Amino acid sequence: MKIALLTIGDEILAGSTLNTNVHFLSKHLTDAGYLVCEHRIVSDGAEPLKRALDELFATCDYIISTGGLGPTVDDITRHVVADYFGMGFKKSELVYQDLLARYGSSLDSLEDQATLPERAKILPNTMGTAPGLWFDEGGKVLVLLPGVPSQMEAIFTSFCLPTLINHCPLEEKLFSLSLYFFHINENQVDPFIRELKSRYPAIDFGIYPSYGFLGIKLSAIARDDSSLAAPANEILKKFQAYFYSDTSPNLARALQEKMVKKGLKLGLAESCTGGAFAARLTAIADASQYFMGSVVSYSNHVKESVLGVESLAKHGAVSEETVIEMADGARKLMECDYAISISGIAGPTGGTKDKPVGTIWAAIASKEGTRAMLVPARPHFSRAQMVSYTIDWLMGELLSTIN
């Protein structure tokens, strides 16, 4: 049983709008055990839409489409689909009365939005005007959902997914499991995964490298997830020293869990990350349980007057001495168990011959002492990538330090 996702919208093809709808639908369908076999985004217009339906139905049983259901002149999806399946329109009194109650008679498009293809099942839209539509014609199912994300998500969750589960219960479904590792790269795991694949041919293995961490995903179509345990355990055993989570790639989340469990407090002293390090930590709910704060000492004056750094004149802002003093200062000022400091030349400008763009010093202070490290960042990274890389790398260091 395969599902294709179809998006109708010129604004997506022009790059004006990021297509988050297919991401949402893919994630929720996959979580429910269904297999999404294709995404297709086509232009507003009868011809591209009909061609997409023909081609997709040749290999898929279900198509879920988003977009083109609104009241304006460029919204033609309903009409093209009714024509495709050879059906007329009729006014739905239920939809009409609901729209009247919510929007009043002043809404010009009331009649139009309540006039729907005659054999389509209606999936109510409680947040907007265009209902979702479920077509089941000759063994092929096509679902039309509006393109506004909040409306699409509400209709999908409350009506479309329950109808799908009822219409097509799964005997076997897609089970998957992800393992996240730090301080390891894809070349180190690839030979082992290739060998595993030969011994577990029914399991799909994917390797997903990212900044500072690596994900390995195992998946299989089965009745339950039991077949994943053995290969997952082999991977865990082989790379135990680098493993940090089987629930989320987010190193900050793993760190928070560990620090809260140990009752430890963390503070930061940031220079080149400019607040992005703290923002990463505080993006996770309940970060206040362990995160005290950050001194974003972007100017040298703040490094000296707030953090008490004394090495600037002698060693410069990007130096081992300065990050050690920053971490010590932050730990003392905010009274925390651990403090991390970071100062570097994030670029694009500001590099010198001795300290090129990408030179980043960081330090971790604790009651055991303070140690500085030169972060293995790469000079061609964007600032955002460099920040991600450095944060992930420091998190890995800290996670392996706290036992």
Place this chain on the structure above:
Amino acid sequence: MKIALLTIGDEILAGSTLNTNVHFLSKHLTDAGYLVCEHRIVSDGAEPLKRALDELFATCDYIISTGGLGPTVDDITRHVVADYFGMGFKKSELVYQDLLARYGSSLDSLEDQATLPERAKILPNTMGTAPGLWFDEGGKVLVLLPGVPSQMEAIFTSFCLPTLINHCPLEEKLFSLSLYFFHINENQVDPFIRELKSRYPAIDFGIYPSYGFLGIKLSAIARDDSSLAAPANEILKKFQAYFYSDTSPNLARALQEKMVKKGLKLGLAESCTGGAFAARLTAIADASQYFMGSVVSYSNHVKESVLGVESLAKHGAVSEETVIEMADGARKLMECDYAISISGIAGPTGGTKDKPVGTIWAAIASKEGTRAMLVPARPHFSRAQMVSYTIDWLMGELLSTIN
């Protein structure tokens, strides 16, 4: 001349990864004047890929594909495409020597990554191992780019787009121009834009409201951008008081330009934004010319001990009194002309009856005094949206304050 974008990747179909590559490519191709007619995302595997190539080449002249070029076992794109066009492989000594110089001989996949389809033109990858490949076979062009966004973007910008422009130059292209305004909403500009549209029928006008600002985009398919000047000037004249940029919607950039010009310094005291406010400001190059730093006082202890806040016991962390003390404290501590403070209940939890989620207090301190404001944020916003909204709103306030 039509271009289709093809993405190869199960992780996107499973909803694990958001497909930002097609968004980037669509935007840059559209800006260059090309028409993107379809996006298609298919599973890793020979069959889906070959079928997509057949179907897309039936209606398009160019396909740009991303993903599946890496060295690991699940990366099969190169092989499937070589087979599709009926060509063998040969080792590129140029690519091999380049990889050797950058990665050393320890990289296992060196030989593999340098062995490429024999008739493909190589688009160098200076940031990773897999080069882009340009196939021109029987009047159909297929370009393969790696899936890692930073590598894909670099190859596209430096090699793929220039090759495309050379291969298929455009006589007329899409020209556009955007104007950015704060403290104004779409209802205030819509009647004027409709009237303009009737007088300039060849120009497309778009209104893009966002958090704290509004963009108006003018575009036209033409030989040059001369037709945009007259309507743009009419818009500027009408809404001059709200205008802040014709280059970037980024209010932070506009603020930086103004503060640097006036020789003013800014500091922050953040609570609910958790560093994201500073991160936004420091994401702009040379922010250190005016930005001193931020005290991310996530814990009450830091608010009191670092910023000298005294009102917490009496008024709570989210209150007019506290943000005024935070701003005053930050301005004094970091010795700056202006300080902004912010403290609120960003959610999803932590709201009370008196102070529901979305209650955000902010203050601006200067030598003229300190004033607090209740930010008009919305409770259903995500934390990221709330931060964006608040930052943009405060920036607008500050921009209209500094004359």
